[in-house]
Amino acid sequence: MSYLAAIKPLIRKSRENKTIVVCSSILLLIAAVALIGPLLSPHHYANTDFENRFMLPSARDWHLFGTDDLGRDLFVRTLLGVKITLFVAIIASCVSLGIGVAYGAIAGYVGGKVDAIMMRAVDALYAMPFIFFVILLMVVFERNFLLIFVAIGAINWLDMARIVRGQTLSLKQREFVDAARLIGVSTPGIILRHITPNLLGVVVVYMTLTIPQAILVESFLSFLGLGVQEPQTSLGALVNGGVSNMEGAPWLLLIPAMVLALVLLCFNFLGDGLRDVTDPKKKS
């Protein structure tokens, strides 16, 4: 079964599901605004303006969301925050996806002793207090932007591996796999061309759950001062900054927090919808 054949029915069913349509539209809209918005506004996200700090949101001067404690425009910074947050989250999820799928598929397909050892290792890794290792990693590697993705991705792949392994085990028994083996396709070939396309459903659902997790982890790192660096920002960093100015300038908290909440909710509901679409009987 090719990748295309696996995707088509999913797309068809998704278009009929209301939740999926609404949520993905909202997300796409947010992403679009994040990309185009900065082009419309005359402000740059790093421009400080000490004369106009803490301005309320207003249509005047294109400060749609007001300004922050250094006079920087919040609208442009929020859009930047969205961009970076989504970027980090998607990349981190892809990292954990890549590791998880590869690991789980190999363990499930090869089976036997190899599977047993690999899964034992996963059990072992479950015991690692990952969040602590992430903190230590960030402290050790001085907040290299790339490492944020790696660290976040490294937390999440375990669940993915387990699920993928389970799926692979059941897929292994199917006829098309036997057929491929008869023809003489190599093991890696089977895994790549026959097993993984069928994992698409599970994988997509999981992605929509890992992404919000990754977003929250990045916010947590910003809270500790270990996240994205100035003058760039993420939704988490904006929200953190907003908390310190809660009483004096509430919009600095409310606006990024609402955007963050919207993004998180959309991903969560999207995941629910996708789960309905891919697995109407099983609800795990």
Place this chain on the structure above:
Amino acid sequence: MLRYALWRIFGAIPTLLLVIALAFLMVHAAPGGPFDAERVLPPEIEENIARAYHLDESLPQQFFRYLGGLVHGDLGPSYRYRDYSVSELIGNALPVSMQLGVLAMLLAIVAGIAAGLTAALSKNSYIDRLVTGIAMTGISVPVFVVAPVMILVFAVYLHWLPASWTGGTSISRLILPVVTLALPQIAYIARLTRASMIGVLSSDYVRTARAQGLKTFSIIRYHALKPAMLPLLSYMGPAIAGILTGSVVVEEIFGIPGIGQFFIRGALNRDYTLVLGIVICYATLLILLNLVVDLLYGILDPRIRSR
């Protein structure tokens, strides 16, 4: 069952060693040492300090010295809190964190299940949407936003609850942290329960029971509840991990002298021994708790029990 448990615990020892070794390497790899400060010390004093804390030995030497102490139950002296040993610090902090975590978990389970059941039973009605909506705030608003807002409203403005760990009685000071910590888990559990309950309620044997004329309450109590709770059990592992992570933030914000706060201080101060001690503590806890969850799953799910 017992054999399985023992086997798991035994298998956990190499994991622990791996965890310790990794943590040890990482903390020592971090730039900066425990005694760095803006005030640079004269070289003779730096040497004295290095000698007193064995920092002048090679890394493998320090590692084995640490393991040796571990076998005797000695987690070493704290490099930062110089009057105390790590065991004492953890001994004081662990009960605090456990109290917080357990209460939050209980609240999350009770409130989450209640919310989920309510929503499931009145599926797609206003109540369902309302309850689900409120529950959703738990996962869409991060803890470090909820906590300061709660403190501002309930402590600073209303003066109903204390703003910190030392500001009130042993009961009142727990309310805000526990609620804040439980919120994200309430959301997940509510959703899980709702989805799971809806699934069970529409299953064949429940429909049969209903056709036979059983009241809704009896159906839930005797037929639906147990199977609906099963998926919840498999979420317990991640839930515990979630409480663990969340507790770090909550402890920091409320000034609670728990494990999470000590870990952050330890990591930032390069308090090697403290960090290692806490990592070991947590890893052990996680292993034990995961074991308990697995055992419970085995007990409660009749399909597995026959294994």
Place this chain on the structure above:
Amino acid sequence: MDELARRMNHGLPFIKCLSLQRPGILACIVILLFGCGGAQDAQRESVLNRGLGAEPESLDTHKARTNQAGDVQRDLGEGLSGYTADGQLELAAAERVEVSEDGLQYTFWLRPEGSWSNGDSVTAQDFVFSFRRLVNPATAAFYAQQSLGDVVNATEIIAGKKPVDVLAVEAIDDLQLKITLNNAVPYFLALLTHPSTFPMHRPSIEAHGDAHARPGNLISNGAYKLQAWEVGSYIEIVRNEHYRNNDKTAIDRVRHHITPEDAAELNRYRAGELDITFSVPSEAFQQMRRERPNELRVSPFLAVYYYGFNLTKPPFRDNPKLRQALSMAIDRETLTEKVTARGEAPAYGWVPPGTNNYEPRQFLYANLSRDERHRKARGLYREAGFSEDKPFSVEIRYNTSQAHRRIALAVQSMWQEVLGVESTLINEEGQVLLQNIRMQDVTQVFRLSWTGDYNDANTFLGIMESDNPSNLTGFRNDEYDGLMDKAAIQTDPGVRQVYLEEAEKLLLSEHPVIPLYFYVNKNMVSPRVHGWEDNVLNYHYSQHLSLSDTD
């Protein structure tokens, strides 16, 4: 321990003796009354709740070095000298001192009424014991060199080259102490206010060893004794009845709360849980000024916030014009008025105002108008070889904090506007930054601050000498060293002041650092606290404070 449980414990004895008698309801009423009475006794005790800041690393005066540790230690113990409530130097454990003509011999007579918290008398031998322990290499004390480094043989002992008992400190009798120095140190009495020079109770240390600084073990000679230490939460001290000045101590019990984060601390203050805060977050500053102007205390503090240059490598090595241009391009007024906005003073010099016996110097360009200053800066920038087409790029490093971030962003934007400099901001975690600064490898411009250890210009000028380990920029200037050496041996304070001021003038003209502003103390002090006097060292001994029961 539970507040409730403690109050119950007070009432117990009364309940016990009442139950021996018969009366039924009467007994209950009496129990209730006396039970409450017990609690009220506890309430008549005056309790002060202060924010301490970060947790002290130790209460052993030889093993700690943070200001926070010092704050608690100053309540617990007392050295030969100390400070009054408004920051004047005074004798404390000593009642009289005689200094020899050449400034090398100090003889102290201790107060005969000086007492430890267990009733023992404070003797000269206690000081000798403490000083020897301080310089003993096995103690690995941080302040050994700074506090006693000028005492004969001290440096050699610290390096392990001589045995401890040749330290030139001797107890002539129980109440007389003699200290001999290598050279005259005009601020020696100020050094003796530091907790590392407090006496130590020998029997406790011999009995408890490293655990002597814990509640139940610690014997102190100051106004308070250690009652409890809940690590991560608070340190509680109670009145030391044996203290020589005990009848002047008004407050019975003080809780030093650990408050590492200023925003959370302010919440606690506003909720009524703290009477004094350690700091005030800049975000809330204006609001507090509006809402609680009488509780907000702001005053100059002996500390400077600066950007240092790495002078050991290009581009800043041998490039004074570039350094000066960068220094001139910064608008310090904007920084202090708009960015930090807590009443800090812009710094055009190195030594903060308010330093004893000193008139701080300023940059030569301090009085130029803003436009002129910018013009001159651009000129120097061009002479240094840069221009709009050939801009200078630099990395600014600072440690994680909202405040540092804001200043760095402001500086970045000022350098961009005035000179066209392209700067990259690098936010590093505290320990990481310190190590990078020390290794002098990757750093170019870095953010630091320096706090005076004692009220004398030497604590600021000294770190710029080439042999000082705290010289983090790599500044080396023979003329400067020469002036500082001359000042060090000078016994006439007037002449000494001239040398020091000359040294600072030279320092400023070389621009090894960019001082940005001088710190201010900022605390919230509740109206029920009396006796708080602003002082430049920010020492507020609990024994000088009192509470009025307005609530």
